[in-house]
Every structure is written in C-alpha cells, then in structure tokens.
Amino acid sequence: MIEPSLDLYGEAYDAVDRSLEELLDETKVRYGMLVDRKGFVISHKEALWAPRPPAFDSVATLVAGNAAATSALANMLGETVFGEQVLQGEKGTLFVQSVGKDALLTLVFDSSVPLQRVRMYSKRTISKMLVHLDAVAAMPKVVLNQNFTDGANALVDDAFAGLGLNDL
Amino acid sequence: MIEPSLDLYGEAYDAVDRSLEELLDETKVRYGMLVDRKGFVISHKEALWAPRPPAFDSVATLVAGNAAATSALANMLGETVFGEQVLQGEKGTLFVQSVGKDALLTLVFDSSVPLQRVRMYSKRTISKMLVHLDAVAAMPKVVLNQNFTDGANALVDDAFAGLGLNDL
Numbered sequence: 001m002i003e004p005s006l007d008l009y010g011e012a013y014d015a016v017d018r019s020l021e022e023l024l025d026e027t028k029v030r031y032g033m034l035v036d037r038k039g040f041v042i043s044h045k046e047a048l049w050a051p052r053p054p055a056f057d058s059v060a061t062l063v064a065g066n067a068a069a070t071s072a073l074a075n076m077l078g079e080t081v082f083g084e085q086v087l088q089g090e091k092g093t094l095f096v097q098s099v100g101k102d103a104l105l106t107l108v109f110d111s112s113v114p115l116q117r118v119r120m121y122s123k124r125t126i127s128k129m130l131v132h133l134d135a136v137a138a139m140p141k142v143v144l145n146q147n148f149t150d151g152a153n154a155l156v157d158d159a160f161a162g163l164g165l166n167d168l
Numbered sequence: 169m170i171e172p173s174l175d176l177y178g179e180a181y182d183a184v185d186r187s188l189e190e191l192l193d194e195t196k197v198r199y200g201m202l203v204d205r206k207g208f209v210i211s212h213k214e215a216l217w218a219p220r221p222p223a224f225d226s227v228a229t230l231v232a233g234n235a236a237a238t239s240a241l242a243n244m245l246g247e248t249v250f251g252e253q254v255l256q257g258e259k260g261t262l263f264v265q266s267v268g269k270d271a272l273l274t275l276v277f278d279s280s281v282p283l284q285r286v287r288m289y290s291k292r293t294i295s296k297m298l299v300h301l302d303a304v305a306a307m308p309k310v311v312l313n314q315n316f317t318d319g320a321n322a323l324v325d326d327a328f329a330g331l332g333l334n335d336l
Binding site for chain 1: 182215222226230231233234235238240241242244245246247248249250251252254255256257258259260262276326
C-alpha cells in the first residue's frame, strides 16, 4: 500500500494548517491545499465565501500525477524539476508550487486575483511550512522492535487473563 | 495510424513558419514550436545563438500528452481547458498556449526573459497563425472517389502498355 511520504500531526500539523489559512485570508485564493507528491491531501482550506469546492482528494491525485508526468519534460530541458506550474483557464488559475521535495502547495483562484500577489504571499507561506516539515523529517523514526512486540503481547495476555477471557 | 489533425503546406505553412521566426526575433525565446494536440511538430525554430536544442519531437509528444492529461483537472475546476500553461524551472520556462482547438504554441526561454513580454508577443503570433490555420480548416477536403481511381488505373495501364511492360 502506498503511504504518504509526510506524516504530520500535533503542533506541526496545526502550524501548517494555520499557514494555509493565513494565506487564504491574505490573498483572495478560493481553495488551498498542501498535497503530498504521492497524491495525499495533507491539509486543505477553502475561503468562507467560496462555493462548494471540487473533491479535494481527486484534485490532489491529479495534481501530484501531473507534477510527476512533467518531470520527464523538465529533465529533457535540463531542469531537475518545474518548481512552479501555472495552469490558466478562462475563469481561474491553478497554481502549484513545490514545498521541499515531498509536497506541493496547490492554490485555485479567480482571474481577478493578481498572480504576482499570490506568488509573493505563497513564497512566505512555503518558507513557514518548510520549517515545520523539516523539523518533522529530522525527528528520529519510531522503531518498534521485537522487545516492544513481546512486551505488548504480554500486556494484552495479562489484560485478557484479568478479565477471565484468556480462553477465547 | 494516428495522423496529424492539421495538415499545413504551401503558403499557409510558410506563413506560420515565418510568424514563429518573427516571434523568436522579437522576444529572446530560445526554442519555439507549433505542436499538433496529437503530438506532431508542425513547425519549429531555434534562436541562432541557442545551443543544440533537445529532440523537438520528444518534447512535442510530452507537451501534447501533458495538455491532454491536464484537461481532467480543468474540467474538475469548471474550465473547459487550460489555455495557458507556464512551467517554471530553475533555469528557464516552458510556456504552452492553445492555438485554436488543434494546436499548441510551445516556447522555451531563459529566466532572464520577462514572461509578460513573451505572453504579449505570442498573443499576436497566435492570432496571425489562426488566420492561416482557419483558412486551411475551411478548405474542402479532397475526396478521391471511384472515378478517380479508375481513371488513374487506366492511365497507369496505358503508360505501361506504351513502354511494352504490360505483361509484368
């Protein structure tokens, strides 16, 4: 099974979530998402005034797939990756920026919103997010070894024994 | 077999080719291509000062594939298509704009070239190109019917007979 390459919780999650919310308040962005490069939604926000958003998880999957697909094109042109993608439709814009090597900041906004403004504010948001993402990445992984498994099994057995359920 | 949806030749081809060349002269774009949405290169140019370009046909295939792939994303966000795509790398930019419904103007330029300038000039180039593409699309298709086939066969038979080769 594919697992997210980023696993955010607690304080780091709150901070990333708050940065995204601030970005939506400062700009007039309609929907904002932090997406794992594998296609998982890490955090998502919508502006209070925005109508019902599209399915965030489907958009996330397509955005991540598209980012992966363009990397062949990037390599062909001598780039390692396209750090920023602007997809311009008639009504609005889909703006995708790399956040470190594992995540993509994905914003949807109307044609009336100046791209330069969104770009400027999102750069600040990305550096804030990176502080937290890097801290999480630097944390030692929790490794559950045989001792832990044995101990946990013993505890469960004891608990069942205490309840008179160890024959189940 | 897949065939190009656009078939340019003669005057129309020359005019489209010239528009692309003018665009490269006016802006400091490194490589320019007009690509069929099916992935065929209709016309390509490179700036005189530019180093050896990447394989144009591979880039064209990837650009067309990418444009097709993003249409799912466009529909999900209520757009019919993303008419403009800007893929920004560290060194340069890949800029793709729709030319009518069948073609894509694809430009590669360095980070030093202002995107606004390229966008402005390319809009003019696209309207010039569309005049010729629309004229070609409006031309009646040449239909070779049974009469033509019979006539051609008779002519070939006569030619062979004239050469004393009709026993072959």
